[in-house]
Amino acid sequence: xxxxxxxxxxxxxxxxxxxxxxxxxxxxxxxxxxxxxxxxxxxxxxxxxxxxxxxxxxxxxxxxxxxxxxxxxxxxxxxxxxxxxxxxxxxxxxxxxxxxxxxxxxxxxxxxxxxxxxxxxxxxxxxxxxxxxxxxxxxxxxxxxxxxxxxxxxxxxxxxxxxxxxxxxxxxxxxxxxxxxxxxxxxxxxxxxxxxxxxxxxxxxxxxxxxxxxxxxxxxxxxxxxxxxxxxxxxxxxxxxxxxxxxxxxxxxxxxxxxxxxxxxxxxxxxxxxxxxxxxxxxxxxxxxxxxxxxxxxxxxxxxxxxxxxxxxxxxxxxxxxxxxxxxxxxxxxxxxxxxxxxxxxxxxxxxxxxxxxxxxxxxxxxxxxxx
Amino acid sequence: xxxxxxxxxxxxxxxxxxxxxxxxxxxxxxxxxxxxxxxxxxxxxxxxxxxxxxxxxxxxxxxxxxxxxxxxxxxxxxxxxxxxxxxxxxxxxxxxxxxxxxxxxxxxxxxxxxxxxx
Numbered sequence: 001x002x003x004x005x006x007x008x009x010x011x012x013x014x015x016x017x018x019x020x021x022x023x024x025x026x027x028x029x030x031x032x033x034x035x036x037x038x039x040x041x042x043x044x045x046x047x048x049x050x051x052x053x054x055x056x057x058x059x060x061x062x063x064x065x066x067x068x069x070x071x072x073x074x075x076x077x078x079x080x081x082x083x084x085x086x087x088x089x090x091x092x093x094x095x096x097x098x099x100x101x102x103x104x105x106x107x108x109x110x111x112x113x114x115x116x117x118x119x120x121x122x123x124x125x126x127x128x129x130x131x132x133x134x135x136x137x138x139x140x141x142x143x144x145x146x147x148x149x150x151x152x153x154x155x156x157x158x159x160x161x162x163x164x165x166x167x168x169x170x171x172x173x174x175x176x177x178x179x180x181x182x183x184x185x186x187x188x189x190x191x192x193x194x195x196x197x198x199x200x201x202x203x204x205x206x207x208x209x210x211x212x213x214x215x216x217x218x219x220x221x222x223x224x225x226x227x228x229x230x231x232x233x234x235x236x237x238x239x240x241x242x243x244x245x246x247x248x249x250x251x252x253x254x255x256x257x258x259x260x261x262x263x264x265x266x267x268x269x270x271x272x273x274x275x276x277x278x279x280x281x282x283x284x285x286x287x288x289x290x291x292x293x294x295x296x297x298x299x300x301x302x303x304x305x306x307x308x309x310x311x312x313x314x315x316x317x318x319x320x321x322x323x324x325x326x327x328x329x330x331x332x333x334x335x336x337x338x339x340x341x342x343x344x345x346x347x348x349x350x351x352x353x354x355x356x357x358x359x360x361x362x363x364x365x366x367x368x369x370x371x372x
Numbered sequence: 373x374x375x376x377x378x379x380x381x382x383x384x385x386x387x388x389x390x391x392x393x394x395x396x397x398x399x400x401x402x403x404x405x406x407x408x409x410x411x412x413x414x415x416x417x418x419x420x421x422x423x424x425x426x427x428x429x430x431x432x433x434x435x436x437x438x439x440x441x442x443x444x445x446x447x448x449x450x451x452x453x454x455x456x457x458x459x460x461x462x463x464x465x466x467x468x469x470x471x472x473x474x475x476x477x478x479x480x481x482x483x484x485x486x487x488x489x490x
Binding site: 003004007008011012014015019060061062063064065066067068069070071077080081084085088089092109110111112117118135137138139140141143144147150151154155157158161162165168169172173174228229232233234236237305306309310313314317318321324325328329331332333335 | 375376377378379380382383384386388391392394395397398399401402403404405406408412413414415425426428431432435436438439446449450453454455457458461463464467468471478487488489
């Protein structure tokens with residue numbers, strides 16, 4: 001059956017595209033971090049350092065694969081594998097264009113009616129890889145790192161799951177392609193769901209263990225967290241899973257809130273057909289979010305662990321729930337109204353919340369100097 | 373729709389194949405000179421003491437249990453959210469009742485200090 005062959009081909013192409021993108025994202029991240037800190041970044045291996053990822057990959061493959069004597073053999077090998085498989089699979093749900101726009105094939109691997117739920121479900125399976133890896137390592141720092149990671153990721157998953165409910169209610173579908181087409185017809189959801197987007201963005205940072213929430217790794221406190229005992233390709237697989245998860249959340253954010261693969265309709269008047277360039281818009285939007293991840297990493301300090309858990313449970317969860325109920329009330333009692341009013345209400349709540357979380361409240365929670 | 377789930381399986385297999393390939397290639401190519409000290413678990417240059425799979429604070433269990441409870445709440449919300457346009461104001465009051473019931477539990481755990489990390 002040629003259909004199956006096409007899907008296999010697309011799956012292999014997507015997987016290799018993600019691996020290449022991962023490799024180059026590490027390079028781009030190092031270069032941008034360097035630029036932010038007024039230095040050059042890797043620029044020796046190849047022009048502009050473009051061969052650096054290749055050199056890193058070859059090095060990590062030829063490294064000795066150390067397996068600590070106290071490690072649980074099977075789970076120690078399986079954990080990074082689980083992480084990377086979940087990360088790769090989740091991306092297949094992201095639609096990259098209208099049907100048949102990829103040389104006559106559909107620019108996605110699978111288009112499920114429960115699309116966004118599938119992405120959330122598979123990416124959260126990555127928690128297993130991290131926790132089991134930390135547990136199986138047979139060393140104390142990985143155990144702590146794995147525990148922290150799993151508690152953090154499941155806590156922020158709540159906020160993530162709740163923050164997309166507003167989108168689902170407005171669109172009336174969980175299918176990612178329908179969400180994109182709805183936005184093309186009615187306007188980007190970021191305008192109507194700014195509160196939902198804010199909570200989703202924060203939980204995406206925490207879900208992918210990025211600064212300011214990179215507690216599981218926290219190399220100054222926990223050595224390298226769950227990664228401590230991993231070497232060669234297993235370590236690389238974990239890094240791969242992390243970066244692919246970043247790309248997936250960037251793609252999900254662009255799809256849910258920023259119109260996904262569709263460009264702005266008004267641009268069609270200037271450059272005809274530009275709103276339908278397959279993949280171009282999606283990649284541009286993803287690039288923006290990936291840059292945001294790197295930018296935040298370079299500029300924000302890490303939270304303390306208790307602050308992190310308190311924020312997830314006491315701020316993010318109630319705010320996401322509030323957003324859900326706001327949208328529900330709006331849709332139930334003002335059915336005919338424009339969604340712009342809803343967007344304004346969300347913006348108002350967001351600004352109010354930011355104003356209320358004053359510096360004084362933060363100072364009150366900080367440990368007193370000399371105490372403890 | 374069934375065919376789409378077959379595609380999910382294909383993507384899983386491809387991803388699994390790539391992961392397995394990476395593990396096998398690296399296992400074949402790298403040097404294998406394990407010595408006793410090299411294979412020792414990391415412990416800041418000291419000899420490891422005790423097992424590394426110790427008991428850990430009960431907080432982690434509590435967070436996991438609360439996650440299960442509240443994630444089930446979220447799971448109940450999804451079908452309601454997707455069908456919300458067809459249900460109208462009555463669905464809102466039902467959802468509000470449900471949320472308030474869950475919030476009672478939430479306030480209880482807040483007051484109990486379950487979410488406080490010293």
